[in-house]
Amino acid sequence: MQKIYLGVDVGSVSTNLVALDTRLQVLETVYLRTMGHPVKATQEGFRELQSRLPQFEVLGVGATGSGRNLVAAMLGADEVKNEITAHAVGAAHFHPEVRTVFEIGGQDSKLILLRDGVVIDFAMNTVCAAGTGSFLDQQALRLGIPIEEFGHWAIRARQPVRIAGRCGVFAESDMIHKQQMGYPTEEIIAGLCEALARNYLNNLGKGKEILPPVVFQGGVAANLGLRRAFEKMLNMEIMVPEHYNVMGAIGAALLAAESMKDRPSSFRGADFILDGEFETRSLECNGCPNQCEVVSIHRQGQVLAYFGDRCRRWDASLKSSKVVSRELKKAAR
Amino acid sequence: MRVGIPRGLFFYHFYPQWKTFFNRLDWEVTTSPPTNKKMAGGGILTAVSEACFPVKVLYGHVLELAGRGVDYIFMPRLVSIEQRSYICPKFMGIPDMLRAQIPGIPPLIDLCIDVSRNEGNLYRELDRWAKKMGLRPGRVRKAWNDSTRATCELEAICRRGYTLGEGIAIWEGKTAVEPGPGDLTVGVLGHCYALNDPLISLGLFERLREMGAAVVTSEMLDPQKIEAAAARLPKRVFWTVGRKMVGTALMLDEDPEVDGLIYLTCFGCGPDSMIARIIEHRVNKPFMLLTVDEHSGEAGVVTRLEAFCDMLRRKRRLELAHNLSPYGEFLYSH
Structure with a gap:
């Protein structure tokens, strides 16, 4: 029977599950939209994981994300950790030499500085969620472009348009204004990506020493336009790890593995999770x-x-x- | 006579003194209860929308006292509580703001406390008030002079390792819960009325202690050493609280027992917008600025505090492993 560590990251926009083997290698990852129902999404995600891994024994469960407490009660999690620690641990697992992590999720964005694999400083967006995944989702929907292609549109642009990125409402009205003036959509999207990168660095990165290697993760890391904008602004390479969209869940699984040692997991079992209402x-x-x-x-x-x-x-x-x-x-x- | 003292703003520094003052004049003193959501809600509805949350909370306390039928509400016009230093400018208008916005408010005792030059102004103010109330000026002056001892008593209690909120409870004869030692020590900075009101701070002290961190505040330190540390800035900070925070931060930054610093600020605080930045740029230890406001969800604060304590613990583990100085030049070069 396959022994696994289960990591769950219940975010505002996506719910992710990962299974790591005892050598802490990624076996399976599941990425689902939370759609406002964290419990249902977790159930669905677990069912999906079970269909891919028919036989497994859970050695430990880690939960993170804004819905971590809810889901921890449901799964019987052994470790419940905040997203900052989970993301830092996840990033350092794949890139032990990482010194900066950009994490942009559905509702918040984080900047984490690490030295020798340990978090030494971090910043989170304060009151405004401009520039996070849900804002990009909303803009993609408005423009009728699938969010997966959003970044590709941006890099097709010849010259990005200047968009105000300080506030989500300003950015949207600026985009509409530019669109009504006749700018091509690609250039507006590229402009938006630059504005968001500028806002992120200005808001979170102020006074912080951003040193390479930089790892960019979270759902928004799929956006190639934003990655290019960061690279252009910082003049350094930005790495996007293979499992960029489930790094929080990986971190949670790693933290669970670290805390378990030899004690038994309080995991409630598949029947409890799947058969219950x-x-x-x-x-x-x-x-x-x-x-x-x-x-x-x-x-x-x-x-x-x-x-x-x-x-x-x-x-x-x-x-x-x-x-x-x-x-x-x-x-x- | 029954006077009500609202549990807000500088209550946390001066309640013992103010209570003693009125008791010496044979007045009965009553206070509003600790802030609850209902009081905060009332304050938000009544106060000007631009005010910071602690000011809105104060409104809630005044409304509460007004509903209890006190004869007077004590709301001094705080301008300056020490020489060459000032309190946030919003505070001098508070008695007027309260009168304008709370219809039917009991009469306010709005003694103007301004000792920025000397104590003379204060005594003239006490005399004026005594005359108005038909009291002998000498008696009022004596009551005031006697009352200042209460502030010293409170300060002495806090120096033993208590926050102001706990210090007041002990001063009143209640037994405070002894905060257990933590494996971390975190310096907590901010205005007394934000830190010591659990509704405003979202239970910051309690949460940190639950996470295993011992808390150090400026009241637990030697005020002269705080002043000396603050004097290292190229220009003297003329806000009383701001200077105390800068001094405390610089002092704790050099204390090997302290692992990190947290500054709690209320959204929209003018002096903090500058003081917190000055501190952030001057300290070498891990520093986190927490901004709270009325709508601040607890989840956001909990996540940040957890991550901060995690960071301090993991960092210490790394230092032990490497046996290196924690704040070497490679960390913060700014």
Whole structure:
């Protein structure tokens, strides 16, 4: 039976699963659109993974991404890590000498600086998601171009048009303005890629020492236009790893492998994941004036975990008597 | 007489002093409860939209006190609390802003506290207020002078390793939970009213401690050493809090016990936009600027804090493996 480490990255736009073997080599990767349903996407992804790897035993599970807690409860993850650490670990696994990681995902972008394989500094976009995957998706849809071809259009351009990249709303109105003036679509797309690269470097890279080798990963790394724009601006080669779009999941699997050693995995098993009906619910707790919005994940009506309660009493109620949880339910009404 | 002191802004520095002052005048003092979402929501609806979140939170506290039927609300007009230094300019207008925007607000005691030149202004202000209230000026002056001891008491408590919020609880006779030692030590910078209000800071201290990091704030350090460190800048910072932050950062940067620094800033803070940058460029240790605002989701803060602590731990492991100086020239050359 194939022994694997499972890594899951549940992002805003995509949900990715990877299986690593005991030598930490990538066996299989699954990339799916989250489509607003992280639980369903994970189930689907796991089913897909199972169809490709008929017989396997899970030695450890790592979860990352903004939906990591939800999915960790569902899978029984051994390691739950933030995306920054996961991406850095993933990048350093394939390129041990990497000193800079650009990661642009669906909703956020990160710049990670490493020295000797260890994160020494990082930056994340602050309030605005301009220039991330969801903005590019939206623009591709508006222009009627499949997102996979977006970057290829950009490199066909003879001369990029100047687009304002500071803000997603400005960029879109600028693009529409240029399009109505008659600029070819290729040149507008190339201009957008340059604007986004400029914005990224200005916003995240300010005061940071960007040293080669640079690895560019995350779903947006598929965009050849953006990669070229970075190369032009930094005047250095930008590497895009083979599994660029699932590096977070790979990192999560590696972290799980690192933390497992000899202890048994708390993985809940394929039947638990695939045969169960999972459901998420939210409620407003009236136990105190904080009015926390508490989210719970259920399987066949049974609660697996609670999230979002500041005081943690909902979460703690899972481990305590039924009376306490009944009282809490009353407080929610 | 019953006076309400809203739990916001410089409450975290001066509550013991202000409470003592009114108690000496035989007034009853009441405070608003710790910030909750309902109060914050009320503040957001009432305050001018451009104000920073802590100011909006203050509105929530004033609304709460107004609803409790206090006779007066104490809201000093803070201009300067030490010589040649100033508080954020927004603060001097706060009593006027509150009066203009909260209809039916109880009368405000808006003593103007401005000691930028000398203490004379403050005493004249106390005399003016005493006259207005029909109190003997000598008694008011004495009450004020006696009350300053409370600030020293609070400072002494915090020096033992407590945050201001915890320090106030201890000052009031409550037993604070002893923060356990962590395997990491993180210096936390920022305005007292942002750091010590868990709703604004999204529970920053608690979260860091849960992640195994001991927290150091400027109140736990020797103020003279902070001043001396801040004096290394080519130009003196004339904001009280800003200078304290610069000094604290430079001091902690040289402390081998401290692994990294976090600066919590509220979106739209004018002085911080400059001070945080100055610090970022001057320190060699890992530094993270956390920007929070009313809509800030906890997930974003948690991810950043987790990643920061992870970074510090992995880095230390690497240093142990290499036995090298952690902040050699190859790291931050700027």
